Structure formats: C-alpha cells, structure tokens
Amino acid sequence: MNVHDLNPKKTLITLVAFTLLLVIGFFTMNKPLLSYQLNLEQSLADLKLEEACFQPADLNAFLTQDSKDIILIDIRDRFSFGQGHIPGAKNISAYDLSQEENIELLNEYKMNKVTVVLYGNDQLQANGSWMLFRQVGFDNVKVLLGGYNYYLAHAKDLMASKDLTDYKLGSAKYDYAKLAQAKNEISSSSTTTKKKPIKIRRKKKKAVASGGC
C-alpha cells in the first residue's frame, strides 16, 4: 500500500462524522413560526391592492348581520378597548396575534376564507401590523380604513361614508406649493438665511471583520 492511499478506517470515521454534522444541522435548524411569503417587490405591490383594505361602509354588514366570514380584531391596548370599541370586535394586540395559538387561528380563518380586519385608533396604528401579516402570507388580513376614530365619528350612518373619501389617506389635502409660495410674498422681507446644502453620502458595502488566509 502506498503511503498516500487512504486508511479505510479513518476514511470511514471522517465520512460518518462529516455526514453526522450535517444531519445534526438539519435537525437542529429552528423553524420560525412566521416566514415571509411575499418578497420585497410583491409586498410593495400588495400595498396597492384595493381588496387588502376594508371600507368603513362594509362594516355595516358585520354589525347588522353578524356575518360569520368577517372577524374584527382590535389591536389597541386593553384600556382603549375598554373605553370603547366596535361591537363584536376581539381585542388581540399585534404582538399576541403573532403568538402560536393565534397564528393557528389565523391559519384556520385563512382556510375557511374568513376575512380578518385589523383596526387601531387610526389607519396608521394598524398599518405596520397589517403589512406584516400580509407579508407572512395571510392574504385574508385587511386593514380598516379610517380606523376606530372614523368609525366613532360616523357610527350612526356608516353607509353614508360610501360616497365619502375623507377616510382615504395618502393624498395631499392642500396645495403645498401654493401655500408656501403665498406666504413667501407676504413675508418676503425675512429672506435671510442662506442655507448650505447638506450632502448625503451613500453607503458602500463594507468589509466586516479582518482576517487572513
């Protein structure tokens, strides 16, 4: 036998050890409860979906017919919930909603095609949680436009809001340029400070740790 021929025993041990290491790796990998189902581009496109939002007018169906295919979840804290909430809503904070038993519940709703509507005081409060739950694959989760405040203001006549758009956010309420311009003429005397522009440097990929060969 040549010096460099492989020793059968040692080869076997090395082989087994290496494979064992990888097998252990596979079994010890912790499976996270939630994982992203939508990639970044899909998530952005998802924000624009009309059906991802829940119109206040649609609340009527939930409130009057006690429909089984809509679940309302109040993600505010217990105190605010106690102060007042939409009748029939469940109080589960966004954090609790991401716990195991509630994820199972959400999965069940998704299977049965039940719509889960999240709301906070305003749309902003529920916005992040709504995005997250849609990104991890719960496409039955919607956000209540206007939030609780809008509901409270229009509780008596929700149907009327069907024609209104004042709960829809994202558009400019004012003509910014004109407003800023108009004031400029009035107080033109105060043009004093010449601002030096701040230059923002972009970040470059950086080497992390140092090492050698």
Next chain:
Amino acid sequence: MNRNYFFLTALMLLLAIGTMFLSKSEQQKQIEPDKLLWEIIQPTRYVSTDEVAKLIIQNDPSIELIDVRTPKEFAEFSLPNAINIPLDSIVTTSSLEYFGIPGMNVIFFSNDAIQADQGWVMTKRLGFDATYVMKGGLNRWIETIIQPTEPKETAPQTEFDIYQFRKGAQIYFTGAKVETTTNAKKNKVVIKRRKKTVTASGGC
C-alpha cells in the same frame, strides 16, 4: 485502486448538488418577521412635524429626509434638502444605498404618515436602523408649520410656546422657501466610495 475513493467522490458530489437546494443564502438579508413585528409595535419611530422643523432650522447634518411620494409631487413641493425615493422603488439597490449610513437618521415623509410608514416597514424588514416617520406627513406640516392656528386663550402656556415656535418656523420656511427648493434640486448627491480598510493579510 482504493474503494474509499469512490465513496468519497460520490459523497462530495452529492453534497455539492445538495447545496443547490439551500435557497436561503441567495435572498437579501432580512430580519425575522417576529422581530419586525416587535419593531412595528413600538411607537418610537414617529417624530412630530415640530421636531422635524427644529432639526431643519438647526441645519442638523445627521438628518436625511426621504420623500416617498411620486417624483411629480416631489417636484411641486417638498421639504428642504429632501431626497425623493418613491415608495415603489424603495427596495431597489440604488435606493438602499441611502439607508444604513453610520450616524445618519432617516426621516420618511409623505402626504400623510401612511406611505412613509410603509416605506419604514419595508426598510426595517431589510434591517435598517435609525429610521423614523414624520407623523401626520406634509398635511400636518402645512397645518402646524406653514399655517399654525393660534391656541385658545384658555389653553395652557405650553401650547402658546409651541405656537410661538411654529410662528417662527413659519417665517423661516415660507421666507427661505425660494432658495431652499432650488437648493434641493441642485443638490446632487455626491457618491463617495469609501475605501475599504486594508488590514494586514496573512500568507499560508
């Protein structure tokens, strides 16, 4: 010839083929969903229009205003020195270079806080820290800074103090308006390549 060589060759090939099924390594780095949710439920990311106004007036070099509205809206009006990154293109590689700069605090704003908040969530998912959202957006900006309303006579003193500040800010922003918008347009972002730190390299 040794039989062991065959085993080793086969195992190595098998393992190499196996790596192709490990898709995870190709994705962009993202934080775990539960971590992201934890960040989302913290209200600390919101800054008020007053605070933003104060930072701009002080010419704070560490703030980076990001306008997530469309380029058209951006061209009409924006905050001084703001950078326009429309929400749709926020996760492109060139946009992402604006985030995660050491020492810089990113403040997102849009017409109201919703789109800014959505931009915040998307960048947070990629793990960027020191990002904030201007609460109320430009609508609130107009209501508080450009057209502040006088508090009632019975209002507490602090409200009058805020009103005083807003009045001053109003003069600052509407007065210096013409200059700052032209500045913002001319203000080409300078990309400076950071030199990689060359550390002592070893040999073998």
Next chain:
Amino acid sequence: MGPLIPNGFITGDWDFVIAILLGIAFGFILEASGFSSSRNLAGVFYGYNFVVLRVFFTAMIVAMVGLLYFDYFGWLDLSKIFILPTFVWPMIVGGVIMGLGFIVGGFCPGTSFTAIAIGKLDGLVFTIGLYIGIFIFTESFPLFSDFYTSGDMGNPTLMDVTGISAPWIAFAFTFIALAVFWITMLIEKRVRKTTTAYKF
C-alpha cells in the same frame, strides 16, 4: 451564530488564542499530509506526486460546500465573513514569483516551518532565505508601492464578479477537483513506472 467576533459572541481579544489553535491544527495537518518533505511538495511539478494538489483541493471543496450548509443552518453568516481585497496585477506577479520559488526551493512559506519543526536543514535554509526576501522587499518597497496597490477591485467574491450563484460555483469546483483527483492518480501511476523510487 457565527462569525463569532463580528457577532459579539467573543471579543477581539480572542484573536490570538484562535490564531494559535488554528496554527496548531494547520501545522498538524501539513505534517500529517507529508508536506514537510520538499520532494513531496515539488512532486506536483514533476508529475510523480500530486498529494499537495489533492490535499488543498479537498480542503477547499469541503470548506466551500460545508460553509454553504453552515450558512443555511444559521451557524455562520457568510455575508459577514472577511474577504481579502483583490489587487489584480500584484497578485498575478506575486503568484508567478511564489510558483517559481515553490519549484526552486521545494517549500511554500507554511511548509518550510513544518520542515523546521521536524528538524530539516533545507527547511531552515529556505526560511532564512524567506526573511532575507522579506527584508529586501520592505527596504525597496517605495520603489514599487504604486504597483503594490494597482488593480484594486475591492473585495469581490467569485459570485459578485461572475453573477453565478454560490451553489453553482461550489458544484463546479467540486466537480473539477474530483475530476482532477482521478486524472492525477492516473498520471502518478504512469510517471512512477518510469522513475526510480524516491524516499520521503
């Protein structure tokens, strides 16, 4: 989990401890593979012994494939590891010099030290030459300091340059390495028939 120091599991003070442990392991493997013999090492260039090639290729593909698995398991974050900066021209020239020195001297820097460790005179002479070379380089560095940093590419990986994903590169290298193993074994057999036996 890993890399340990960038992720803050241990402080940078552990550098030296890790360096010593790795150095011991490296020296052990070099000696165990017979790399303290210059005949063994130079055998690659004459075709009678390809053990150097096989050991380094094995190390490379095992590490390559293993790291991909480790990254997947979450044991080591491959995006955080250090990548040596690439200076194209100096590296090519350095490689040529290194190759020449390897054939002429019969050692590469690391193996010359293992040779000293087992008491070989040629290893000692090689190392003395090594230090003289380093001295000359250091003293005359200003002459070619421009060249030393030319062709700076930053620290790209093969994936960045070619755009091919890591598993494919790993597979290609594994395939090439394994093919080379078998080919070199055949070459060895042929060459050894014609040469007289040699001692290690």
